[in-house]
Amino acid sequence: MSRNPRQRKARGRSRVGERFEVEVGPVAHGGHCVVRVPAGDPDDPTATRVVFTRHTLPGERVVVEITEGTEGDRFWRGDAVEVLEPSKDRVTPPCPFSGPDRCGGCDFQHVSLPRQRGLKLDVVREQLVRLARMSPEDPLLAGLRVEAVPGDEQGLRWRTRGRFVDLGDGRRGMRKFRSTEVVEVDDCLIESVEPVSHTVRGLAFEVAPGGFWQVHPGAPEVLVDSVLEMLAPQAGESVLDLYAGVGLFGRFLAQEVGTGARLVAVEGDRTAAGLAKRNLAGAAKVRVSAGDVGTVLSREYDEPFDLVVLDPPREGARRAVVEQVVDRAPRAVAYVACDPAALARDVALFAERGYALTALRAFDLFPMTHHVECVALLEKVGA
Structure with missing residues (x-):
């Protein structure tokens, strides 16, 4: 397989291109499964190396080809280039550009939709158990499922x-996984053919051309519904909307708490913050600040808030922001997360400060990929 992986310092002889027949282990965060292959250590013939392997399913028997890795690396990466014993959940990818050494945009096109959601559920649970130190038997995890969302066509x-990637002459392409190589793609099957709607619950939002807006058509409404249901806002309560974007959550929370209530929105992108001011105009006692969330909170709005909604980027809120949030003593925090590992790390940080995870939902907003969106409710223990 031709590869041009991201460059890093070599730690011994390259193992790229070597093939092994393996039985596939569990799914791992990132769109791959775990397999183990002989490490080739002359001092320890029993030593194995973890290979994070794409285009396979737990329990399958496959031939994995190493795509990244040297003798000194802690783990290698690979691709299942031959399936010897397929899973009952394996399907023919609907897209001809999906598969080993092809477009890197989708992780799970070879997996049935119900099983895709099951794999994502396994990852969410595993991250919360490992990083947030939750019990596998916790009722929140036992009852969790990854919910389908209206707005796609069978994924x-x-x-x-x-x-x-613009290839000229009207042609376009997408890069291979962890590579600069480009595959020409004449029709991306996960791409919507409908115009983007910025209307949610009958309200129109101003969004900058190319600005952030949820990419799944059903996402804004289902996320707003979940946040409102979890927070159960009451008239007069104050709201802190962090990573507010153009004011999606703040606008509907403002409706619930009433025009006399205080709502503060903080957004790092100045264009989005300017649009949030317009989208939130007249909704409540609104203040919108543009700037890094942690920096803004360290300098301003140092007063109690009843409710907080967090919709951070993929790396999560992290300790500095979590500590600023709990210092404002909200009765409830709604956390919208696009990465289960970041969510789990932040849930652990909230737990250190006395806030427990009390509700959790997961949504399949990115079918055919490994990504999953979660909405979590954190409440003060004993409040």
């Missing part, structure tokens, strides 16, 4: 925003 035609 296809949902992505309202994407990045393509």
Whole structure:
């Protein structure tokens, strides 16, 4: 397989291109499964190396080809280039550009939709057990499922925003996984063919061209519904909307708490913050601040808030922001997370400060990929 992986310092002889027949282990965060292959250590013939392997399913028997890795690396990466014993959940990918050494945009096109959601559920649970130190038997995890969301066509035609490589003459392509190589793609099957709607619950939002907006058509409404249900806002309560974007959550929370209540929105992107001011105009006692969330909170709005909604980027809120949030003593925090590992790390940070995870939902907003969106409710223990 031709590869041009991201460059890093070599730690011994390259193992790229070597093939092994293996039985596939569990799914791991990132769109791959765990397999183990002989490490080739002459001092320890029993030593094995973990290979994070794409395009396979737990329990399958496959031939894995190493795509990244040297003798000194802690783990290698690989691709299942031959399936010897397929899973009952394996399907023919609907997209001809999906598979080993092809477009890197989708992780799970070879997996049935119900099983895709099951794999994502396994990852969410595993991250919360490992990083947030939750019990596997916790009722929140036992009852969790990854919910389908209206707006796609059997997992296809949902992505309202994407990045393509311009190949000239009207042609376009997408890069291979962890590579600069480009695969020409004449029709991306997860790309939406419908115009983007910025209307939610009958209200229109101003969004900058190319600005952030949820890429699945059903995402804004289902996320707003979940946040409102979990927070159960009451008239007169104060609201702190962090990573507010153009004011999606703040606008509906403002409706619930009333025009006399205080609402503060903080957003790092100045264009989005300016649009949030317009989208939130007249909704409540609104203040919108543009700037890094942690920096803004360290300098301003140092007073109690009843409710907080967090919708951080993929790396999560992290300790500095979590500590600023709990210092304002909210009765409830709604956390919208696009990465289960970041969510789990932040849940652990909230737990250190006396806030427990009391509700959790997961949504399949990115079918055919490994990504999953969660909405979590954190409440003060004993409040």
